[in-house]
Amino acid sequence: MSVLVVVECDKGEVKKSSLEVATYGAQLAAQLGTSATAIAVGEASEASLARLGEQGITKVLYDKEPRLKDFVNNAYTKLIATAAQQEDAKVIVLANSNIGATVGSRLSIRLQASLATNVVELPKTAGGQFTVKRGAFSGKAFSDVVLSGERKIIAVKKNSIEAQHEAGKTAEVVAFAAQLSDADFADAPKQVVMQDQAGGILLPEAERVVSGGRGMKGPENWHLIEDLAKALGAATACSKPVSDVDWRPHHEHVGQTGITVSPNLYIACGISGAIQHLAGVNSSKVIVVINKDPEAPFFKAANYGIVGDVFDVLPKLTAAVKALG
């Protein structure tokens, strides 16, 4: 009986959301009186895997099969299922990412497990019941869900738990071979195309996001958004109409039909705050709204606001951030 944590790696490093998941898994293991083992997927360096000890992981399984570098649904499912069986994992924790949710849903059938995605807190396990809190109704509500299966799979929403860093602690990295065959790679990607990310920060992983709406008037003004984002170390995002008219790429569109983000800081510039936009951003910890219309609905969801013209306000904000040094 143990907790198995799936950590996603990219370019040798463990993704930030997986550090959160590792922390979640270790805290859950402590709660259940057991230990947390991780299985690494993607391109990982042994040094970065050993550092998962800082999050409370004791052992990391790593399969060096080179074809596992990119996401392959069948192969990842088999790899994780094999690890779960070997470790007799009763709970599997993964990130609520495109990889985590996709593999998690296949695994739930293969391992006959109960699955909860979009989970925002550690489970309540008193009295033998296992209850998780998850986001529902596009961020407009939460639900407490009882997982009744003997095995459970939990996909943790990004930025809902803070990654712990206990300096100096290391995890044992153990070679693992899931004996994958060519057939397991039949749905391997033919090609992987990475898009340009402003400042190299992935929007779904970002702790800070600067986002622009139709109030930015045109793509030629986006340098104002990018300058502030760069100064803050933030990712950039936009509202749906902005990507619909190709001012910005589709992968930056946040909201009900776009990406859901939950950063610590979301700065909305020239965005009205339509309910569908809020659905993708309302679980951000602190929301800042800059809009020249004092009646813009976004102010109701905001923690801080400036009623003003983005063209005047944004350069002042960027200068103030730079002045912080």
Added chain:
Amino acid sequence: MKFLVCISNVPDTTTKITFTPDNKEFNKAGVQFVINPWDEYALTRAIELKEAAGSGTVTVLNVGEADTEPNIRKALAIGADDAIRVNAAPKDAFFVAEQIAAIAKEGAYDVILMGKESIDYNGFQVHGMVGELLGIPTVAPAMKLDMSGNTATLEREIEGGKEIVSVNTPFVASCQQPMCEPRIPNMRGIMTARTKPLKVVAATGDAARTQVQEYALPPKKQGVKLIPAESAGDLIKLLRNEAKVI
């Protein structure tokens, strides 16, 4: 090519969410239900692919009680050929996936499409469960889908980019923007939808693996703190010293 498109019936995107007094159920009173916005991408793309091939069928499938029929008719009006309703209140993603897999197996569909997730439950689970139950590939979430014979080429969104994946039929894909421009029904579609077949079938079993115990609304926001535009820079100090986010 036989397409099966799964649609769910969800509260309109602008709905103010409330619950029954015991917080056990969503309060449906006065709420308008629509086809889940993500499912509209799946439906429209299936119709486009059928039209481009000049042959094939698009069947819509909903797991739901009789009150979902107006939206099933809407899907028929948009251009699906026929519909199946599994007569049951959806219990959880696993229950829904079992129903879809049973129908898909029986009808030997080539392509099973659905939206990325439903905007009420936000599970992002059903696609993978159906794929695994049927033992066929799943591509999720898919931003692009083209067919050439029995081979599909899809773009799958990954954090920071996309994967180009090709799979043979049968397969499952969960769809999202910018796959296509969802269609809205026209008058002719609405008229013909009335006569298209809508079959009602009983559910397969009643297994569920999760139970909602209680719903809750997020805590109310404390209200916005406004900073005058002239002293915009003060905001940055507040974000550092008060909110501690930079």
